[in-house]
Amino acid sequence: MLQGLETQDSNYDKKNTAFAAETRDLVKVYGQNRAVDNVNLSIPNGGIYALLGPNGAGKTTIINMLATLIKPDGGSAKIFGHDVRTETHVVRQLISVTGQSAAVDEKLSGYENLTIFGLLLGLSRSAANRRAKELLEQFELADSANKTLEKYSGGMRRKLDLAASLIVQAPLIFLDEPTTGLDPRTRIQMWNIIKRLVKTGSTILLTTQYLEEADQLADRVAVIDHGHVVAEDTPHKLKAAIGKATLRLELASEKDLNETMRITEKMLGTKPSNPEPALVTAPMANPDSVTDLLIALREGSIRLAAVSVLEPTLDEVFLALTGTPKLEGVGQ
Amino acid sequence: MSAQKIIPPEERDLKNRISLRTTVVNSLTMAYRSLLLIRRTPQQLFDVTIQPILFTGMFAFLFGGAISGSVQGYLPIIIPGILATTALTASIATGVQLREDMDKGVFNRFKSMPIARIAPLMGPLLADLVRYAIATGLTFGIGYLLGFRWANSLAVLTAAILVIYAAWCVGWIFAFLGTVAPTTQVVSGISNAILFPLAFLSGAFVPTKTLPSWLQDFVNINPLTYIVSAVRQLLNQGTIGNDFWLSIVGSAAVVVIFVPLTLRFYMRKA
Numbered sequence: 221m222l223q224g225l226e227t228q229d230s231n232y233d234k235k236n237t238a239f240a241a242e243t244r245d246l247v248k249v250y251g252q253n254r255a256v257d258n259v260n261l262s263i264p265n266g267g268i269y270a271l272l273g274p275n276g277a278g279k280t281t282i283i284n285m286l287a288t289l290i291k292p293d294g295g296s297a298k299i300f301g302h303d304v305r306t307e308t309h310v311v312r313q314l315i316s317v318t319g320q321s322a323a324v325d326e327k328l329s330g331y332e333n334l335t336i337f338g339l340l341l342g343l344s345r346s347a348a349n350r351r352a353k354e355l356l357e358q359f360e361l362a363d364s365a366n367k368t369l370e371k372y373s374g375g376m377r378r379k380l381d382l383a384a385s386l387i388v389q390a391p392l393i394f395l396d397e398p399t400t401g402l403d404p405r406t407r408i409q410m411w412n413i414i415k416r417l418v419k420t421g422s423t424i425l426l427t428t429q430y431l432e433e434a435d436q437l438a439d440r441v442a443v444i445d446h447g448h449v450v451a452e453d454t455p456h457k458l459k460a461a462i463g464k465a466t467l468r469l470e471l472a473s474e475k476d477l478n479e480t481m482r483i484t485e486k487m488l489g490t491k492p493s494n495p496e497p498a499l500v501t502a503p504m505a506n507p508d509s510v511t512d513l514l515i516a517l518r519e520g521s522i523r524l525a526a527v528s529v530l531e532p533t534l535d536e537v538f539l540a541l542t543g544t545p546k547l548e549g550v551g552q
Numbered sequence: 553m554s555a556q557k558i559i560p561p562e563e564r565d566l567k568n569r570i571s572l573r574t575t576v577v578n579s580l581t582m583a584y585r586s587l588l589l590i591r592r593t594p595q596q597l598f599d600v601t602i603q604p605i606l607f608t609g610m611f612a613f614l615f616g617g618a619i620s621g622s623v624q625g626y627l628p629i630i631i632p633g634i635l636a637t638t639a640l641t642a643s644i645a646t647g648v649q650l651r652e653d654m655d656k657g658v659f660n661r662f663k664s665m666p667i668a669r670i671a672p673l674m675g676p677l678l679a680d681l682v683r684y685a686i687a688t689g690l691t692f693g694i695g696y697l698l699g700f701r702w703a704n705s706l707a708v709l710t711a712a713i714l715v716i717y718a719a720w721c722v723g724w725i726f727a728f729l730g731t732v733a734p735t736t737q738v739v740s741g742i743s744n745a746i747l748f749p750l751a752f753l754s755g756a757f758v759p760t761k762t763l764p765s766w767l768q769d770f771v772n773i774n775p776l777t778y779i780v781s782a783v784r785q786l787l788n789q790g791t792i793g794n795d796f797w798l799s800i801v802g803s804a805a806v807v808v809i810f811v812p813l814t815l816r817f818y819m820r821k822a
């Protein structure tokens with residue numbers, strides 16, 4: 221059945237557009253340093269894909285190769301089926317990039333910057349002017365439209381840089397650490413913009429050092445370390461793979477605590493703890509045994525106020541995968 | 553952002569080549585950008601404004617008496633000389649400005665956009681035409697104020713076009729330097745090392761006949777000498793001679809050699 225569908229797809233179009241981006245054994249070497257070392261990624265068309273990794277992992281280098289800014293030293297990369305090396309111009313028509321540092325003219329005003337990029341993208345003079353005004357308003361920069369960027373704050377500059385990437389909405393949008401250094405309010409704004417872009421048909425490939433961000437935004441995550449992909453899955457499955465979900469039992473009455481601890485240890489086979497007088501938590505290796513535990517508690521006439529399962533954080537995932545706790549904490 | 557969906561990639565008409573028309577339009581947009589940048593930093597115009605004014609006044613009054621007996625008599629010699637050296641200085645600035653421009657963050661955006669790859673290079677070079685025009689106009693203006701009278705207006709127009717054309721062609725040498733040199737300092741260092749002997753060991757400020765013979769040999773192979781002579785002949789006699797054609801052909805040769813070279817090195821980085 222699935223195979224049949226695939227054949228149909230490939231008849232419909234020779235280019236494989238199931239993937240917004242695909243890399244095979246992608247390599248970039250700087251001197252002795254293999255900054256990107258045989259990276260294989262398949263980024264589905266649609267949705268948000270995150271490259272998660274500490275500083276120096278190789279995230280920016282991967283983005284730069286996919287965005288035709290630097291040439292790979294080995295392997296291949298395709299954007300909607302088009303080779304980044306041989307079909308450079310086609311690829312550039314399908315992408316837009318917002319890099320880690322602002323790529324705008326410091327000496328020009330926000331309005332002039334956006335107008336010039338619009339003209340370069342083939343808009344007419346009036347369309348370019350209109351689009352520039354629209355974006356400045358949308359990004360709450362209208363008051364500073366005619367100031368040169370030298371007078372912009374860091375956050376304003378990043379917003380303008382993103383606006384410049386959205387003059388014409390591309391099918392694949394690269395965002396390299398889009399929220400690093402932003403205040404919480406602007407970060408939420410940025411997240412909302414990203415979600416809207418996906419709704420209107422774009423694929424987002426973003427990089428981040430924040431666990432919370434990958435977890436909240438991304439449909440799939442590739443964890444990058446030292447130029448390698450160390451894991452790739454949905455945020456949920458990545459966490460599940462580590463298998464350290466925690467069961468959390470809130471008791472209706474404190475007097476049942478000792479009995480609950482005893483039954484939990486017996487049924488789950490792991491040692492529970494009680495961080496609060498009416499709270500029992502226990503590592504949960506096998507979800508099936510939870511059913512048995514709950515039945516046993518009912519038979520023992522122990523009443524529960526709440527039951528919940530805590531998934532492990534991506535921090536724990538990263539630690540488990542690489543043995544090094546290198547990621548920054550949530551929300552820093 | 554509207555809720556409307558964008559056109560999916562497979563339904564787009566995509567080409568891996570850029571049409572000539574797009575290349576021209578992109579280059580003109582980049583020229584517009586360069587002109588905006590010049591307006592924001594008028595210091596960029598010092599070399600084409602202050603220099604012609606200062607040099608014409610200074611040289612005329614300093615050397616006028618010594619070389620030609622009077623300021624009036626010296627003007628026909630010095631005005632073409634100032635014109636050519638100012639244009640040369642202005643074309644040298646091209647290299648430094650291009651290097652500075654290429655080091656800006658915005659160049660990364662240009663590189664990832666679906667635009668003609670030579671457009672970011674053509675923009676500043678096209679905007680340079682305006683700088684050369686300012687330099688030429690100012691030099692003629694100050695010359696006129698000091699009492700210089702040229703043969704006829706067609707001659708002065710032809711001379712202006714010759715100088716702007718030659719400056720633009722020679723500008724490619726420095727655009728090439730700007731593209732290959734690692735830093736702005738290297739570009740300006742090399743450029744100045746070229747500028748001074750070319751400007752002063754030429755027929756620009758003194759009649760060649762007054763020089764010692766070994767110096768005359770150098771002056772006679774200095775391309776600037778030919779441009780200066782062509783301009784002098786145009787302005788003073790209103791005629792076109794061998795020097796004019798040599799300047800046209802020589803400048804064209806510079807373009808033929810340096811445009812492909814510059815593009816090659818520029819593309820490698822872009």
Ligand SMILES: Nc1ncnc2c1ncn2[C@@H]1O[C@H](COP(=O)(O)OP(=O)(O)O)[C@@H](O)[C@H]1O
Nearest residue numbers: 250253255273274275276277278279280281282
């Ligand atoms: N232009 C360059 N020259 C030399 N080394 C580089 C260059 N760019 C990146 N690197 C190195 O490649 C590695 C990956 O860098 P980068 O992709 O920027 O990481 P990330 O974006 O994940 O922080 C780092 O060790 C970095 O020092």
Ligand SMILES: [Mg+2]
Nearest residue numbers: 279280281320
């Ligand atoms: Mg980075």
